[in-house]
Amino acid sequence: MKVRFFGxxxxxxxxxxxxxxxxxxxxxxxxxxxxxxxxxxxNIFVICVNGRAVKGNVKLERDNEVALLPPFxxx
Amino acid sequence: MTTEKxxxxxxxxxxxxxxxxxxxxxxxxxxxxxxxxxFLGQVRADVSExxxxxxxxxxxxxxxxxxxxxxxxxxxxxxxGLRCAHVLHSLGEVxxxxxxxFVFVSAPHREAAFEGCRWLxxxxxxxxxxxxxxxFGNNAHEWKQNTVSHG
Numbered sequence: 755m756k757v758r759f760f761g762x763x764x765x766x767x768x769x770x771x772x773x774x775x776x777x778x779x780x781x782x783x784x785x786x787x788x789x790x791x792x793x794x795x796x797n798i799f800v801i802c803v804n805g806r807a808v809k810g811n812v813k814l815e816r817d818n819e820v821a822l823l824p825p826f827x828x829x
Numbered sequence: 830m831t832t833e834k835x836x837x838x839x840x841x842x843x844x845x846x847x848x849x850x851x852x853x854x855x856x857x858x859x860x861x862x863x864x865x866x867x868f869l870g871q872v873r874a875d876v877s878e879x880x881x882x883x884x885x886x887x888x889x890x891x892x893x894x895x896x897x898x899x900x901x902x903x904x905x906x907x908x909x910g911l912r913c914a915h916v917l918h919s920l921g922e923v924x925x926x927x928x929x930x931f932v933f934v935s936a937p938h939r940e941a942a943f944e945g946c947r948w949l950x951x952x953x954x955x956x957x958x959x960x961x962x963x964x965f966g967n968n969a970h971e972w973k974q975n976t977v978s979h980g
Contacts, residue, residue, distance in 0.1 A: 805892075827961045827975045828958075
């Protein structure tokens with residue numbers, strides 16, 4: 755599965771996209787990211803799976819594209 | 830499944846002023862239009878503790894932004910009875926004084942054009958996954974924070 759980072763989050767991870775083995779669910783992903791990048795999950799962001807914003811813990815599947823989106827600031 | 834034409838959302842770098850004239854000319858063939866409303870967003874040299882903004886660098890979740898824009902554009906056209914609508918947003922660096930956002934709506938009458946344009950500007954700023962990084966004179970940077978317009 756693919757994980758995309760934007761804005762401040764991409765600065766913390768130093769990458770804008772990561773390919774990784776499919777994880778069980780979004781909680782597992784966040785725990786793993788927090789272990790690698792301490793403090794990452796303290797930032798405000800919305801989780802998107804395949805282009806749809808999700809709330810709470812969501813199961814993940816192969817070929818999912820997850821994106822962590824900080825508050826938008828276009829325009 | 831309909832294969833509808835995808836409307837372009839992004840432009841690399843600042844939006845050139847000539848583009849605005851070209852867009853206006855291109856719509857002169859649509860003679861059921863009586864009113865256009867155009868909004869232009871320009872990078873402002875804000876002054877803060879970090880210094881003076883010399884540019885904003887825009888990045889986006891491009892595929893999702895483009896998809897959301899198609900729906901947003903259709904909604905604007907339906908909701909306000911517009912004859913046409915276009916949004917262009919810059920990606921990459923836009924210097925203070927340069928244009929980063931172009932919203933252009935056309936309608937038979939002015940009320941729909943005014944309302945449709947305003948609605949589209951607010952929706953772009955609220956719902957499109959686009960981020961601005963403020964670049965200061967000393968190359969320090971801060972992430973832009975949007976505010977809600979109460980005007």
